Ligand SMILES: NC(=O)C1=CN([C@@H]2O[C@H](COP(=O)(O)OP(=O)(O)OC[C@H]3O[C@@H](n4cnc5c(N)ncnc54)[C@H](OP(=O)(O)O)[C@@H]3O)[C@@H](O)[C@H]2O)C=CC1
């Protein structure tokens with residue numbers, strides 16, 4: 074298990090190296106005198122003049138549109154209280170980091186040395202020209218209410234007090250989902266709220282607007298219960314003052330359905346949780362220490378749905394799930410405010426996202442095997458990359474529908490693409506393949522369906538409409554595994570090739586197979602016997618057209634999986650060999666690499682065949698292959714036989730397909746460096762071309778390259794895509810992730826769509 078973090082870890086994290094955790098980085102070239110004259114005087118005067126003519130141009134020529142101020146006076150920093158503006162700065166810098174990494178929004182954190190509402194408002198108002206939005210943070214109540222209200226009236230940019238509305242949005246999404254799980258109605262549940270400050274008041278208001286009944290709510294602050302007999306209540310508190318005679322928190326919690334803590338740590342005891350109604354919902358959201366520790370609450374009530382504001386337990390109900398995406402959506406339509414409609418849109422987008430299958434990358438990030446909607450997962454995880462593309466568009470759309478957007482979005486697909494690019498998730502090729510697969514989903518056999526990753530991938534492809542899975546394996550085992558992991562099998566086909574029901578089919582497949590292989594090493598008995606093996610049986614399903622593609626190999630070595638495929642299905646009529654290709658997702662686009670998995674030391678003729686196979690596959694993705702045939706030598710710079718072999722292979726390729734853009738032998742660096750190419754090898758076909766396909770001289774080089782790109786450079790690698798087979802069979806690498814299996818299914822389906830065009834369909 075990972076070591077627990079301690080105080081020193083936190084201090085070192087902030088102090089070591091450059092103090093703090095943020096810096097400002099230029100976004101334009103600043104290397105030369107030329108650049109500097111543009112960035113600053115004299116060039117900078119031009120955008121100044123344009124903005125002076127029309128102030129809206131500030132969004133065109135400056136960072137304003139993507140710049141948010143996180144502003145605090147340090148009076149309610151987390152649950153630490155009024156610790157002052159400087160002491161609050163690490164939190165504000167932290168928020169800046171979260172804005173950037175989750176939504177690519179730039180932030181200046183601003184800590185103000187004032188507790189005076191007028192002064193605060195005046196200062197922030199004066200800063201409006203700089204920022205596209207204002208996130209107020211950790212300002213204590215009641216001042217925060219007046220500050221936000223006045224700024225909302227007086228500014229024309231979106232403004233949100235995160236502790237109020239961020240918290241209200243996230244906890245409302247969590248509440249809706251928790252209630253759904255325990256099958257209780259929001260208008261009937263008893264809700265006890267500890268804390269009546271910024272966060273608590275915004276939460277209670279939003280819960281009521283979602284249907285909670287004021288009569289069923291009891292609130293407490295430092296001085297006890299907020300009831301109608303209490304003197305000097307503010308108007309806001311009066312609205313939620315209870316008529317009940319309860320005075321103590323412990324009393325109020327007896328039989329309560331929901332506890333919401335937005336106060337301070339450790340004020341709730343296990344006995345209080347024990348006294349709550351069946352399936353109690355507990356949101357202990359005080360930071361850094363919740364009102365009751367996660368483990369204590371769970372130990373006292375096994376039926377509890379327990380949430381905290383912390384990241385080290387399940388169900389983190391924290392406003393980090395909201396502010397980056399709410400501001401992203403608001404900035405992108407240049408909303409003049411963040412209104413109720415936008416907040417509700419965020420609530421529903423978050424609540425819905427929690428019910429979708431969880432991507433592998435999220436399980437990986439949280440060291441979970443299989444997160445799924447249930448008591449331990451009622452709300453998305455903060456590291457879920459889908460948050461941006463789900464919440465921001467919902468908020469932007471609500472801004473448009475409610476009439477506060479100044480710059481409407483018209484192409485939502487393009488917008489989502491831009492959002493994904495912001496996170497460096499530009500997986501365009503796979504989106505294209507995914508869309509293509511979904512247009513005509515095919516039956517895909519999963520030969521290792523009793524493996525959790527395979528089973529999860531089969532669920533994802535079914536849910537996403539990519540394929541109709543056929544699961545091979547022991548039915549009971551598969552069903553048990555699915556049940557243990559919350560995987561719905563619905564009407565998914567499960568076939569156990571070893572079962573008695575399949576004996577007739579085994580016999581039939583065995584006979585067909587024997588006809589194919591009788592003079593190639595299989596006797597009749599063996600041909601029938603191998604049909605008990607899932608890879609043979611699965612391949613026969615594909616061969617006979619009962620299925621369209623097969624995915625296997627996650628748990629067995631490559632040769633053991635490829636052999637049945639070659640025996641049963643075989644190669645394309647014109648292919649002389651099969652080859653393996655990897656696709657690497659880089660920021661410059663996809664890179665296709667071959668051969669990475671099948672042919673060890675090809676001859677020039679064989680290397681040419683591999684190149685043609687890869688080129689053909691790249692074209693299948695509607696991409697023009699621009700091929701570099703790699704070596705340690707460029708255009709004869711080394712006269713070794715190895716280098717010459719590549720040059721000869723290139724000649725053969727050119728003879729067979731003169732239209733292909735292909736050159737070599739060439740060193741990898743040269744293939745990507747247009748300047749050197751222009752100076753030294755201006756004759757090259759690769760001049761002016763962005764190389765997207767790399768052919769390696771042998772398997773060792775190809776295999777090492779993709780592994781390095783994946784592990785050291787951190788690129789997503791998808792493959793190996795098996796080329797040259799008559800029908801789509803794809804063999805996974807040992808240990809592939811669920812996402813990479815899903816990607817392989819996408820490829821298999823698209824492959825099946827192509828291969829069947831002249832045949833079955
Ligand atoms: N998980 C999340 O996303 C978020 C969590 N929070 C947490 O919520 C808490 C409150 O934050 P915020 O609303 O901004 O701060 P405020 O200062 O505005 O409010 C604090 C509230 O807690 C009350 N309180 C303090 N001690 C007790 C106690 N022993 N029993 C009952 N009530 C008490 C205060 O009472 P009084 O009014 O009498 O002083 C006040 O009403 C913090 O711990 C913060 O970390 C906040 C925002 C987001």
Ligand SMILES: CC(=O)C(=O)O
Nearest residue numbers: 151152236360391392
């Ligand atoms: C999460 C947060 O904003 C707080 O605890 O104040």
Ligand SMILES: [Mg+2]
Nearest residue numbers: 151210211236
């Ligand atoms: Mg806060």
